[in-house]
Amino acid sequence: MNRSSFIAGAVRNIVAAAFTLLGLLIVTFIIGRMLPIDPVLAAVGDRAPADVIAKARAEMGLDLPLYRQFWIYAGHAVRGDFGESVLTAQPVISDIKRVFPATLELATSATLLGVLLGIPLGVAAAVWRGRWPDHVARIFGLIGYSVPVFWLGLMGLLLFYARLGWTGGPGRLDIYHEGLITPVTGSILIDSLLAGNGAVFADALRHLVLPASILAFFLLAYLSRMTRSFMIDALAREYITAARIKGLSEFRVVWVHAFGNILVSLITVIALAYGGLLEGSVLTETVFAWPGLGLYITHSLLSADMNAVLGGTLVVGCVFILLNLLAELFYPVLDPRLRRTQR
Amino acid sequence: MKFQARSSVPMDFFSGDRRAFLKGGVAALAGSLLPLPLKAAVPSDVFVMALEIDDVISLDPAELFEFTGAEIAGNIYDRLLYFDTEQPDKIVGGIARSWDVSDDGLSFRFRLRPGISFQSGNSLAAEDAAYSLQRMIRLGKTPSFILAQFGFTPDNVGERIVAEDSETLVIRTGRVFAPSFLFACLTCACASIIDSKLVQAHEQSGDLGNKWLRTRSAGSGPFGLRVWKPNEIVILDLFENCWRGKSAMQTVFLRHIAEPGVQRLLIERGDIDVARNLGPDQAAGMAGNPGLRPHTVRKDGLYYMGLNQKNEFLRKAEVRQAFRYLVDYDGIANTILRGQAEIHQTIIPAGYLGTLDDRPYSWKLDEAKRLLAAAGLGDGFAVTIDVRNSQPDLDMAQSLQAGFAQAGITLRLIPGDGKQVLTKYRARHHDIYFGRWGSDYRDPHSNAQAFASNPDNSDAAKVKTLAWRNAWEIPELSRLTDEAVGERDPEKRAAIYHEIQRRVLDDSPFVVLFQEVDLAVERRELHGFVMGEGFDTVFYREVTKSS
Numbered sequence: 001m002n003r004s005s006f007i008a009g010a011v012r013n014i015v016a017a018a019f020t021l022l023g024l025l026i027v028t029f030i031i032g033r034m035l036p037i038d039p040v041l042a043a044v045g046d047r048a049p050a051d052v053i054a055k056a057r058a059e060m061g062l063d064l065p066l067y068r069q070f071w072i073y074a075g076h077a078v079r080g081d082f083g084e085s086v087l088t089a090q091p092v093i094s095d096i097k098r099v100f101p102a103t104l105e106l107a108t109s110a111t112l113l114g115v116l117l118g119i120p121l122g123v124a125a126a127v128w129r130g131r132w133p134d135h136v137a138r139i140f141g142l143i144g145y146s147v148p149v150f151w152l153g154l155m156g157l158l159l160f161y162a163r164l165g166w167t168g169g170p171g172r173l174d175i176y177h178e179g180l181i182t183p184v185t186g187s188i189l190i191d192s193l194l195a196g197n198g199a200v201f202a203d204a205l206r207h208l209v210l211p212a213s214i215l216a217f218f219l220l221a222y223l224s225r226m227t228r229s230f231m232i233d234a235l236a237r238e239y240i241t242a243a244r245i246k247g248l249s250e251f252r253v254v255w256v257h258a259f260g261n262i263l264v265s266l267i268t269v270i271a272l273a274y275g276g277l278l279e280g281s282v283l284t285e286t287v288f289a290w291p292g293l294g295l296y297i298t299h300s301l302l303s304a305d306m307n308a309v310l311g312g313t314l315v316v317g318c319v320f321i322l323l324n325l326l327a328e329l330f331y332p333v334l335d336p337r338l339r340r341t342q343r
Numbered sequence: 344m345k346f347q348a349r350s351s352v353p354m355d356f357f358s359g360d361r362r363a364f365l366k367g368g369v370a371a372l373a374g375s376l377l378p379l380p381l382k383a384a385v386p387s388d389v390f391v392m393a394l395e396i397d398d399v400i401s402l403d404p405a406e407l408f409e410f411t412g413a414e415i416a417g418n419i420y421d422r423l424l425y426f427d428t429e430q431p432d433k434i435v436g437g438i439a440r441s442w443d444v445s446d447d448g449l450s451f452r453f454r455l456r457p458g459i460s461f462q463s464g465n466s467l468a469a470e471d472a473a474y475s476l477q478r479m480i481r482l483g484k485t486p487s488f489i490l491a492q493f494g495f496t497p498d499n500v501g502e503r504i505v506a507e508d509s510e511t512l513v514i515r516t517g518r519v520f521a522p523s524f525l526f527a528c529l530t531c532a533c534a535s536i537i538d539s540k541l542v543q544a545h546e547q548s549g550d551l552g553n554k555w556l557r558t559r560s561a562g563s564g565p566f567g568l569r570v571w572k573p574n575e576i577v578i579l580d581l582f583e584n585c586w587r588g589k590s591a592m593q594t595v596f597l598r599h600i601a602e603p604g605v606q607r608l609l610i611e612r613g614d615i616d617v618a619r620n621l622g623p624d625q626a627a628g629m630a631g632n633p634g635l636r637p638h639t640v641r642k643d644g645l646y647y648m649g650l651n652q653k654n655e656f657l658r659k660a661e662v663r664q665a666f667r668y669l670v671d672y673d674g675i676a677n678t679i680l681r682g683q684a685e686i687h688q689t690i691i692p693a694g695y696l697g698t699l700d701d702r703p704y705s706w707k708l709d710e711a712k713r714l715l716a717a718a719g720l721g722d723g724f725a726v727t728i729d730v731r732n733s734q735p736d737l738d739m740a741q742s743l744q745a746g747f748a749q750a751g752i753t754l755r756l757i758p759g760d761g762k763q764v765l766t767k768y769r770a771r772h773h774d775i776y777f778g779r780w781g782s783d784y785r786d787p788h789s790n791a792q793a794f795a796s797n798p799d800n801s802d803a804a805k806v807k808t809l810a811w812r813n814a815w816e817i818p819e820l821s822r823l824t825d826e827a828v829g830e831r832d833p834e835k836r837a838a839i840y841h842e843i844q845r846r847v848l849d850d851s852p853f854v855v856l857f858q859e860v861d862l863a864v865e866r867r868e869l870h871g872f873v874m875g876e877g878f879d880t881v882f883y884r885e886v887t888k889s890s
Contacts, residue, residue, distance in 0.1 A: 036759075038766040042400075045408050046765050047783055048485040050805045055483060088573035089401050089557045095573070154604050162608045169614055170605050171575075175391055175596045178578060179570060289600050291575040299397060299574065302760045 013328075017321045024317040025077065028310050029070050037304040042086045060086075073310065082311030087303055092311035095296060100315060101186025102172060103292035106284075107277035109212035114219025115270060121220065122227025126235060127254055137224045144221020153214050153287035160210055168207035170289035177203050211288040215281055219273055226269050230262035237261075263334045271327040275320045385616055387888045388593040390869075393600040393609050394619035397574045403556040404475070404535035406484040413532035413879035415577060415597070420535030420562035421586075423453055423472060423512070424526055426785055428875045428882070431694050434526045438467065438536060438563070438586075439512075442526075448519040448831055453512040459586040461538040462560065462567040469506035474539035476504045476514070478551050486533035489784055493520060493528075519829055521836050523696060527786035532879035537561045565590045565884040574599050579883075591887045610635060610864055616888075617865045617872060622734065623681035626862055635864050639682065640874045643692040643785065644859035646684060646739065648728075649768070649776040650852035652814040656726060657774065657852065661718035666854050667704040668711040669746045679738045680857065687858035689844040690794040691787045694876055696833065697840030698787070701848060711750045723751025728775040729767055732758035739856075740777050768812055771802070779859065780809065785877050787840045788828045794853055795843050796824040813852040820846060 044056045057063050061072060076083060082092035125137035160167045168174065172188055177200045181191045189208070192200040234240065235258050243257045244250075278293070285295040293312060300308035385391050398409040404416050424442070427433040436442070439453040459467040479487050480500040494517025495503055503515045516525065528534065538561035545555035552561075560568035565587060566579035577597040583589050598615065600606050606618040607625045611632065618625075629635050648666065650657040657663065672686045691698045715721055730740040737758060744754040754775070759767070768776045782789040797810035798821050804811055810821075820843065827839035847853060865872060871885035 035763070036766055037762045038769070041762045041765055041769075044485045046769070047408065047488070049488040049491070050807065052483060052485055052487065087397075087400055090573065098572070154602070157605060157608055162612050169609060169612070170600055171598065174614075175389075175576070175598065178576060178596075286601050287605060289575075289598070289602075289605065291572070291599075295574065303762055 013325055017325075020321060021314065021317055024313060025074060025310065026070070028313045029073065029306070032301075032304065032306040032309055033066060033069075035301075035304055037302075039086070039304040039306055042303040042305050073307075077310070077314065082314075083307035085300065085308040086305045087300060087308065092307050095308065096293070096311055096315055097186060099291055099293050099296045101183075102290060103278055103285075103294065105187045105189060105208065106212055106215065106281075106290060106292060107274060109208055110215035110219060110277055111270070111274045113212060113216035114223055114273070117216070118220035118223030119227050119266070122224035123231055123254065123259060125224060125228040126231030129232060134228070137228060140217075141221045141225045144218050148283075149214065149218060149281065150283045150287060152217070153211070153284055156210050156214055157287070167210040168203060170207075170287070172204060172207055172290065173200065174203050174207075211284050211290055215277060215284055219277070222273060223266075223269065227262070227266060230265050231258055234258040234262050260334075264331050267327050267330055267334065271323040275316075275323045278319045279316045385613065387890065388591060389596070390592040390594070390617075390872075390883055390886050391596040391598065391615045392617040392619055393598050393606040393615045395601050396577060396597055396599045397601070399571065399573065399577070401557040402560065402568065402571060403484075403553050404533050404537060405479040405482045405486065405551075406553060406557065407532065408485045410878040411597070414881045415568075415571075415579070416532040416535050416562075417564075417879045417881060418566045418579060418595070418883050419560045419564045419568060420532075420537065421459070421467075421564050422530060422532075422534050422536065423455075424529045426527075426530050426875070426877065426880065428873050428880060431785070431876045432696060434523075434530070438472070444522050448522070449516055451514040451516075451522070451525060452507075453514070455510045455512065456586065457510060459563055460584050461541065461563045462582045463538050463541045465538050465540050467536065467538075467563050468509040469512045470509065471539045472512045472536050473504050473506040474543075475536045476534065477501060478537070478542075479533060482551055482553055484553075486531070489528050489531055489533060493525065494518060519831065521788075521828060521830055521833075523833060523836070524786050524788055524828055528784050530877075531784045535562065538563070566595055569594075585884075587884060590884045592883060595883050607864075610866065613866070616869050617863050619863045621862060621864055623679075623683060623862075626864060627681070629864055634867050636867050638863045638865050638872065638874060640861050641685070641692075641694060641876055642781070642859040642861045642878070643694070643876060644779045644781040645687065645690070645692060645790075645855050646736075646779050646857040646859070647777075648743070648854040648856070649773070649778075649809060649813045650854070651771060651773050651775070651812075652816075652852055653771060654726065654774050656720065656724045659718040659720070660850055661714040662720065663850065663852060663854075665711040665714035665718070665750065666747075668707040668714070669743075669750055669752070670704070670854065670856055671706045671742060671746050672702075672704070672856060674706070675739055675742050676857065679735050679742060682860060683735065683862055684857035684859050686856070688848060688855050690847050690853065690855055691790050691840055691844055692782065692858050695782075695785065695787050695790075697827075697837035697844075699841050699844040699848075701845070703848065706746070708749055715750060715752075721751075723753065725753035725755060726774040727755045727757050728777050729757045729759060729764045729773045730777045731761045731764055733761070736778065743777065769807065771812055771814055776812070781859075781878065787836075788824070791824045791827060791840060791843055794851070795847055796821040809853070815852050 039060060039062060040053055040056050043060065044052055061069055080093060085092050085095050088095055121137050124133040128134055161169050181188065181195050181197060181200050184191050184194055188204040189201060192204060240253060240258055243253045282294040282298045284290065285292045297309060297312035300312065396411045399412045400409060401407050402412060402415060404420055407413055407416055422437045423439040424434050425437050427435045438455050438459055440456045442451065442453045444451055455469055455472065461467055476490060477500045479490055480495045481497045505513050507513050541561045542552035542556055545552045547554055558571055565582055565585045567582050569578040569580045571577045576599065579595040581590055581593045600609065603620055603622045603625045606621055607629065609615045610618040626637060650663055652658050676684065676686055686702055687693060688702050688704055689699045693700065728740055730736050740756055744756060747754045767773050780793065793809045795810060796808050797815055797817050798806055800811060800814060800816040810817060823839060823843055827836055830836040830839060861874060863874060868889045870887050870889065873882040873885060875881060
């Protein structure tokens with residue numbers, strides 16, 4: 001890849017990202033204004049007298065024409081100012097800084113677990129198609145697709161937290177560890193390591209393991225089915241037959257020649273799934289009292305707290321765009337044919 | 344059998360020991376159905392509650408008007424007066440040691456207790472009380488209407504609420520009001536007394552310290568705010584020099600746990616002391632647990648139906664009356680609410696001055712059919728009912744739907760988010776609204792004004808009471824409500840409220856069904872946790888734990 005084509009590609013991606021974000025802003029803004037909820041209700045409650053409601057409406061800029069409301073909002077958003085959340089009385093950006101690391105920690109752990117378990121399971125299901133590993137993968141897939149995450153979360157808490165005491169309960173920490181660590185990154189695992197506080201790290205890990213495992217289970221089910229499907233297709237190709245005729249070991253045939261060729265598709269699937277988790281898993285966050293982004297956006301949306309919704313949505317949009325960019329960057333690394341194309 | 348705790352996938356499953364895994368799994372799940380063993384996990388000087396705190400949007404007393412915010416403020420701040428938690432109809436002094444009313448009924452003088460300190464170390468004086476009440480009016484946030492009812496405006500409040508000296512506060516109203524009305528309003532969390540010097544030091548652009556105080560505390564109560572993380576946790580620390588004496592709890596934690604099932608797990612495991620948002624199912628499931636006990640208190644919330652008088656069917660008096668006979672009060676109470684509410688049919692909650700305990704209505708299908716036939720609607724009709732998509736509201740609405748169907752009335756349920764339903768209700772776009780109404784303050788006027796006053800029924804009205812929302816034009820009843828709030832004699836005042844309630848009960852667009860009962864479950868070793876009848880009378884100061 002030469003320098004000029006790299007720059008052209010980067011500019012193309014940045015322009016596309018900017019348009020995507022603008023579109024996201026417009027669509028979210030319009031949806032927010034079309035909701036049959038008066039945003040002033042969230043700010044002043046149901047009992048406020050007429051003058052208080054009118055004052056709040058003016059303060060929130062809701063008495064202005066829609067295009068001016070959007071123009072003002074977009075102007076602030078460009079400067080990184082999403083305004084103040086009605087529900088928390090905090091700047092939205094502060095709220096996002098507080099809730100996003102919680103989601104990031106949970107989603108990253110879940111994705112790592114899901115990938116480490118789901119992909120080998122999918123490969124095994126494809127290699128031993130119709131035999132017991134395939135049946136196991138199918139059962140996991142079926143359960144993963146059909147069992148509600150809400151129920152599984154509650155059962156997980158009942159068994160592993162309440163009965164066996166192996167994991168922490170709801171929340172990110174036991175109350176006794178609240179406030180012991182000064183937030184630096186927002187990730188308690190990282191911050192406790194930075195602070196050298198092993199007790200808080202261990203507690204955070206105990207609290208993370210169950211929600212991360214529950215989410216990972218659903219990811220595992222999805223990834224194993226996708227991997228199986230990609231692998232069955234790859235294993236039926238002629239180059240695999242050729243590799244076997246050449247006398248290569250079965251391990252090399254499967255993991256280097258077949259798996260190597262499905263990596264590009266798999267990376268796309270993983271990136272999208274990871275993005276979905278970063279967007280937030282509202283039910284998991286509800287059951288585990290996990291103060292994450294999904295819960296924040298959902299709660300804000302139901303209260304017509306549009307500053308928070310728009311801010312949160314933009315962050316989610318940025319995350320998806322970033323993940324797509326990263327995935328695209330990886331493609332040439334994983335597939336030599338793409339490197340040649342770009343040259 | 345062993346599980347690998349590091350992942351949700353039991354690794355033994357792959358190593359062929361499936362039988363052991365299945366056996367162990369079944370045993371673990373079966374065991375999980377048994378009552379959980381209790382262990383005293385919470386230290387004796389720490390008080391932990393699980394509840395929903397996502398309604399908190401500010402901790403500034405002049406701004407907060409949400410259940411949890413008011414509860415927290417009640418433990419951080421003091422008020423001039425309180426309702427006695429043992430005898431809820433009796434007013435007792437808070438920081439006011441005595442009070443009297445002038446002969447003309449326009450002037451109220453409060454003498455404050457000496458020697459009270461704020462958590463900052465500043466002394467509490469009458470100037471702080473005057474500043475706090477004046478600030479509420481000047482800020483003009485939602486709760487300001489509670490004091491504004493007495494004629495206070497930003498322009499006159501400086502002259503009408505004054506500190507005569509450091510121990511005497513004088514409040515002068517614009518017209519004669521029932522003293523009990525003013526006293527009740529002063530017991531609200533929004534009338535909390537704040538540390539004026541501390542708050543004034545944090546004013547920004549004339550905001551009277553509102554931005555600063557939203558997330559901090561400046562009170563003289565038994566606890567101070569350490570941290571509030573929205574939708575996550577509130578931590579309160581003991582104020583050792585509180586004038587009431589030092590509380591036993593060093594720290595209070597309010598953890599946001601939205602899911603009742605999880606609250607149950609936490610209290611059964613001993614990780615919390617009180618679970619505050621349990622449903623009847625969770626409470627019933629814990630009934631036999633010797634380490635726990637229920638804690639119930641009657642609240643002032645009323646479940647009711649509001650029938651929009653803009654609807655041609657609901658405008659007929661016979662239809663409104665028929666609706667009262669089409670509610671299976673006992674059935675709903677026994678099968679859906681199960682201890683979370685008691686039957687109540689008048690608009691003033693039990694426990695309030697002038698409340699009437701009349702319950703003339705019960706399930707009478709034939710009577711309802713007769714009334715509908717008299718209205719010319721014997722063949723039935725269809726209307727919609729807006730209801731929050733949460734429990735127990737939805738189950739109750741479905742029960743109403745089933746009952747109404749027997750009389751030929753098609754009730755189409757429109758479930759929605761709370762704010763969505765309210766937006767529609769406030770715009771008078773509903774047919775029937777089903778929901779809950781909680782009093783703004785513990786005085787009958789709060790509900791009488793809401794249900795039985797509608798001075799202007801036009802769409803452009805400034806005062807939009809519940810009567811207005813249901814387009815109920817009632818000039819005579821509005822006048823009677825206004826008369827009641829000015830009556831200084833408590834007995835005569837109560838008699839007027841009796842009359843108002845009878846009239847609403849006989850014929851109005853309101854079908855009141857139940858009065859709410861708050862249910863919490865607490866650990867047996869916990870003592871002194873006070874849940875008063877109002878949402879701002881939940882106190883932690885007397886909490887202790889036996890070993």
